[in-house]
Amino acid sequence: MIETRALHVAFRGQSALHDVNLQLGPGFTAIIGPSGAGKSTLMRAINGLVPATSGQVLLGGEGLGRPGSGLLRRQQRQLGMVFQQFNLVRRLSALDNVLLGRLGAVNPVLGALGIVPRAERAYALHLLERVGLADHAWKRADQLSGGQQQRVGVARALAQQPRVILADEPISSLDPRSASEVMELLRDIQERDGIAIVANLHFLYTVREYAARVVALKAGQLVFDGHPGQLDRALVHELYDHDPPAAPEGSPPQPPLNFVPAGSRRPPA
Numbered sequence: 001m002i003e004t005r006a007l008h009v010a011f012r013g014q015s016a017l018h019d020v021n022l023q024l025g026p027g028f029t030a031i032i033g034p035s036g037a038g039k040s041t042l043m044r045a046i047n048g049l050v051p052a053t054s055g056q057v058l059l060g061g062e063g064l065g066r067p068g069s070g071l072l073r074r075q076q077r078q079l080g081m082v083f084q085q086f087n088l089v090r091r092l093s094a095l096d097n098v099l100l101g102r103l104g105a106v107n108p109v110l111g112a113l114g115i116v117p118r119a120e121r122a123y124a125l126h127l128l129e130r131v132g133l134a135d136h137a138w139k140r141a142d143q144l145s146g147g148q149q150q151r152v153g154v155a156r157a158l159a160q161q162p163r164v165i166l167a168d169e170p171i172s173s174l175d176p177r178s179a180s181e182v183m184e185l186l187r188d189i190q191e192r193d194g195i196a197i198v199a200n201l202h203f204l205y206t207v208r209e210y211a212a213r214v215v216a217l218k219a220g221q222l223v224f225d226g227h228p229g230q231l232d233r234a235l236v237h238e239l240y241d242h243d244p245p246a247a248p249e250g251s252p253p254q255p256p257l258n259f260v261p262a263g264s265r266r267p268p269a
């Protein structure tokens with residue numbers, strides 16, 4: 001459903017992605033790689049937030065529309081985004097933040113007047129219930145914990161009724177317990193709703209627990225695409241130029257590198 005063809009992105013002449021050819025289908029895909037490898041740039045190029053310097057991004061076989069075009073806006077609606085820093089409007093309630101994900105569905109004149117149809121409000125409440133936050137719907141976003149804010153972020157992405165959720169380091173700012181709640185939620189969304197998840201992840205034990213496919217980038221190049229069980233110690237060492245990032249304190253013990261978790265039941269998408 002997502003395809004990149006010879007995708008090259010450069011910032012002021014400096015390449016961030018080189019010649020990336022990738023197809024991302026349904027399922028749970030983790031993107032890994034050291035800092036600066038191009039993981040966020042790949043996500044931002046997929047949803048048209050940064051333009052391709054050369055090459056192409058296709059969604060469902062169709063090239064991304066030009067910046068500002070109606071086509072790109074329609075394509076972006078298929079791609080829900082979840083961010084490391086949540087990107088909520090802090091002074092708005094959890095419910096209003098979720099409703100922001102419905103802007104594309106609400107009549108723009110009514111939306112501009114702050115008039116939200118009852119059915120839209122009920123749908124947003126239903127999504128907050130789905131992420132376990134029905135009781136917090138009226139609280140301001142900045143009064144919620146980090147884990148709760150990220151779950152609002154996931155509900156806002158769901159509000160778009162996307163085909164794919166692109167999660168850019170969704171758990172990097174969270175404590176281990178909130179992180180696993182968010183990862184379980186993403187897994188549930190992928191399994192029950194059939195929404196593909198593409199997540200940039202830093203910790204390999206999380207990759208092994210949740211992803212069915214791993215794509216690794218190094219210095220802007222695709223260097224691995226396969227099953228998490230294939231990530232052996234040599235490959236990981238080569239990728240990070242040293243041992244992989246340690247799990248945060250309080251996380252479950254890191255399984256051996258050749259461990260194939262029960263969570264990776266599915267073949268790569």
Ligand SMILES: Nc1ncnc2c1ncn2[C@@H]1O[C@H](COP(=O)(O)OP(=O)(O)OP(=O)(O)O)[C@@H](O)[C@H]1O
Nearest residue numbers: 011012015016033034035036037038039040041042
């Ligand atoms: N808007 C930008 N302007 C200039 N350079 C950028 C911009 N965005 C990214 N870069 C550069 O592109 C390269 C890839 O950055 P990117 O953020 O995609 O890496 P990453 O793998 O997501 O890193 P991290 O894990 O640290 O977030 C880096 O050298 C970065 O400095």
